Amino acid sequence: GAVVSQHPSWVICKSGTSVKIECRSLDFQATTMFWYRQFPKQSLMLMATSNEGSKATYEQGVEKDKFLINHASLTLSTLTVTSAHPEDSSFYICSARALAGGGETQYFGPGTRLLVL
Amino acid sequence: QKEVEQDPGPLSVPEGAIVSLNCTYSNSAFQYFMWYRQYSRKGPELLMYTYSSGNKEDGRFTAQVDKSSKYISLFIRDSQPSDSATYLCAMRRTSGSRLTFGEGTQLTVNP
Numbered sequence: 454g455a456v457v458s459q460h461p462s463w464v465i466c467k468s469g470t471s472v473k474i475e476c477r478s479l480d481f482q483a484t485t486m487f488w489y490r491q492f493p494k495q496s497l498m499l500m501a502t503s504n505e506g507s508k509a510t511y512e513q514g515v516e517k518d519k520f521l522i523n524h525a526s527l528t529l530s531t532l533t534v535t536s537a538h539p540e541d542s543s544f545y546i547c548s549a550r551a552l553a554g555g556g557e558t559q560y561f562g563p564g565t566r567l568l569v570l
Numbered sequence: 571q572k573e574v575e576q577d578p579g580p581l582s583v584p585e586g587a588i589v590s591l592n593c594t595y596s597n598s599a600f601q602y603f604m605w606y607r608q609y610s611r612k613g614p615e616l617l618m619y620t621y622s623s624g625n626k627e628d629g630r631f632t633a634q635v636d637k638s639s640k641y642i643s644l645f646i647r648d649s650q651p652s653d654s655a656t657y658l659c660a661m662r663r664t665s666g667s668r669l670t671f672g673e674g675t676q677l678t679v680n681p
Contacts, residue, residue, distance in 0.1 A: 459613070485666075494578075496658060496671045497614070546613045550666075557665055558604060561613040 455481045455551045459562035466537055467570055474532045474565045476547030482527035483549035487559065488520070491544045503530045537569045573597050576659055576672030585681050589646040593659035593672045596640065600661040600670070603635050605644045608656045608674065617657075618644065649679045 456479040466472050476486060484505050489497040501522050503509045509522035519541075521533040530549075534541055546564040550557055576593045583589055591605075602621055606614035618633035620626045626633045632645040642661075646653055659672040 457613075487668075494676075496673045499668060502668065544611070558602075558616060558619050559669060560616060561606070564611070564613040566611065 455479075455549070455560040457547065457549050457560050457562040459547055459565050461565060462563060463566040463568075465568045465570065468538050469536055472534045472537055472567060474534075474545055474547070474567075476530045476532070476549070476562050478528045478549040478551070478560075481549070481551045483530075483551060484527060485550040486524060486530040487548040487550075488522060488530075488532050489546045489548065491546060491564075497546065500532075534567065537567070539569045542567055542569045571596060572673075573670050574659065574661065574672045577675055578673050580676040580678060582678045582680060583649055585649060585651060585679055587649050587679070589649050589653070589677060589679075591644040591646075591657050591659075591675050591677070593642050593661075594640055595642075595661060595670075597663070597670075598637070598640065599663040600640075601664065602662050603633070603642050604660040604669070605631075605633055606658040606660060607653075608658060610655075614658055651679050651681045654678045 458477045460475045486503045488500045491497050500515045501509045501511045503522045503524040505524045511517045524530040544564050547562045548559040574595045605618040607617050608614040620633050623635045623637045630647045634643040656674040656676045658674045660669045662669050
């Protein structure tokens with residue numbers, strides 16, 4: 454299957470700092486990438502949809518000025534958590550849309566665990 | 571009411587058992603159905619991808635879709651301890667539309 458990587462895999466930062474998470478599609482081009490957030494023992498919550506070369510579309514309740522998304526190329530999207538606070542601590546997972554089996558599906562990255570102190 | 575309902579479990583079975591995981595949904599417009607496996611502290615891994623109704627088999631895994639009943643299933647034969655994970659069903663209406671996830675079922679296969 455298609456491979457999606459994320460970096461870093463985990464990060465600890467102080468409150469007030471900004472954190473950038475990278476998401477890369479390694480063996481395919483992804484015009485669309487997605488950013489999810491997952492709390493323990495809960496399902497994935499879609500934060501935003503990122504299309505290459507255009508502004509991201511944010512889900513209701515997600516602050517676009519706090520969670521900056523950039524999709525500068527067909528293989529790279531970044532999520533920057535600005536002025537992070539302890540309540541932003543979570544598991545952030547990106548996903549890239551790819552063609553598969555005559556249709557299309559989403560492949561997920563391994564996730565980034567963020568802890569804000 | 572959630573669009574996709576999935577029993578969160580936990581489900582515990584002995585090694586070698588046949589596991590049945592299920593999701594029901596309310597939106598008849600869903601056409602594409604997926605099952606993902608997620609190990610603890612990892613991203614979801616695509617297991618099965620099906621379009622419309624029918625069965626699909628891949629090794630020990632079989633996915634079934636019954637659109638008339640709005641019901642999808644994932645069967646795991648000869649379950650192994652390495653199958654212990656959370657299984658998420660997901661579905662979408664059309665190409666390009668967003669995925670809607672179930673809550674996930676936590677499975678433990680005991681040796």
